[in-house]
Amino acid sequence: MGALEKEFFNSAFVSYFLASCFNIGHLIWLKERLGRWAIALTVIGFVVNTLALTSRTLQAGRIPFANMYEFGMAFVWGLIFFYLYIAYRYKNYSLGAFVLPVAFVLTGIFSSFYQEVRPLMPALKSNWLLIHVITAVIAYGALAISFALAIMYLWRQRLEEAGEQGTMISLLPSLAILDILVNRCIHFAVPFLTLLIVTGAVWAEYAWGSYWRWDPKETWSLITWLIYAMYLHGRVALGWRGKKAMNWAVIGFITVLFTFIGVNVLLPGLHSYAL
């Protein structure tokens, strides 16, 4: 069972890698067929990712949210789910060239945290685990999409400035639409990002006897939240649009990644069992 799950996860890794290549190839050579392959590979990756999560759940007899590897699988699954939803809704799959590389790299990082199935340690035996991790998957998934869209914006802007026409630009959504989509993703994510911190704080009060201790994980989650709070204010009150807003979206997701992975690797604290 454990071997099977690893096979599923590795297949997802390979599928996401191939899907990244086909997506980028589609943007470069503008071949319709490459785009269709990219979508098919993404769907295959998503299915085996789902199977990996399912077999882990069956094997552990609990939801697979107990460590970095398990949460990583769930996070990448959420990311691809959001991507497929947005792509389907807006009938534009060019976002894949930006999302799939992120999914592929993260899948690689999370597989390096692979751990055999273990029962839950005392601190994690709580109903808060489910809601805390689900809010993380939703918030981080949507923010990863906002990051990919912002990169897409900056890329298209560069192409426009270079005076390129017709080629890959025709596949990318317009700057105005990308700007709106980035904003919408962040608007969607921030309430969940807030819930993520709030549920973590309430849980910490029951588990460790304090809702806030300036633990590195807590502090970095606050930093991430503040970065997005500044983005929202900049947008509403200071009229940030275009490049400036996109740069904040990129910085925001970099702090998300640091909070999520960097803190566990570099700044051990109370939350370090997640490794």
Add this chain to the structure above:
Amino acid sequence: MNEQDVIVQQTTYRKRVFQVLHIVTSMKVAMALLMLLVGAAMIGTVISPQRYDIYHSMGFRLLLALICGSTFICSMKQLAALCLSNKWRHLAPWGTFAVHMAIVLIVLGALYGNVYGFSEEINLSVGKDYEITQEKYRGIGEPFTLHLENFETQYYADGTVSDWISHIRIEHNGQNGFTQEVKVNHPLIYQGISIYQSSFGMAIQTQYLDAAGKVLQEASLGEGRGMILEGDMMILPVRYVGGVNPQIMYIVYKGGREYDWGAAPLGSSRFIGPQMGMVKFIEAQPFSGLLIKRDPGIPLVWFGFLLLAFGFFASLYKKTILASNQKG
């Protein structure tokens, strides 16, 4: 100076105050403060709190206070603008207002809890009592006694720890009250205080005697926690081994180096070191590390959390819906 001049001067003075207020509460200043907070918080995570605890420094607290003040004033300005406009029927601006108020409430709740609450770690040995008195623990309901009946570690089938459990009996004036299990994620909440399972260990009652058997030093040590002795020596109980013949494994250090080691049954002495001193482990008791805490700011903070979550969904989701309506 005639009356006219005084009035003119007063209005220019007032104008200036408003101008200054306007600048201080401007978005640019607020953003600069937030940026400072981000920077300070980042620095705090790389400096070890033993060296410098940035989050409890005056500067950091001042920064939090400034941000709170700015948030409050800005929200009040927005509230005034909202009531005067026709937007007050919409949910979104109220959501934004709720978020800002929630932040102020959370910080106030934290401050209140810090001033009027307490938090203390105690080690309680199995079979021992601990008095919760009104003198020592301000703001509790009735005084009572904690009695640790037993402490146990439970394991899963594969040998990993499943739970650390303190079986605690609450007594009032020597009368038996009730028993409750305190474990991680399951604190005991009673008379306004919370008791958490925090750590555990062995309390090893240790004596250092001279060759004639006179007690020179005595202390309660733990596994891996030693006692400094005369002559640049240290005795370190390494591990308690239970079973039929309970013994303590120990290491003797001299001048910072390992000097000798051995194992001693409970209650019998062993010669250690060149001065012919003796060590005796009287008894070994498992203890439970409990965190005793009262935080009267919690209701305010929890309410702030609810308001924050509600406000964000009301504010950001409404706007998204509006934006898509406009597009449609």
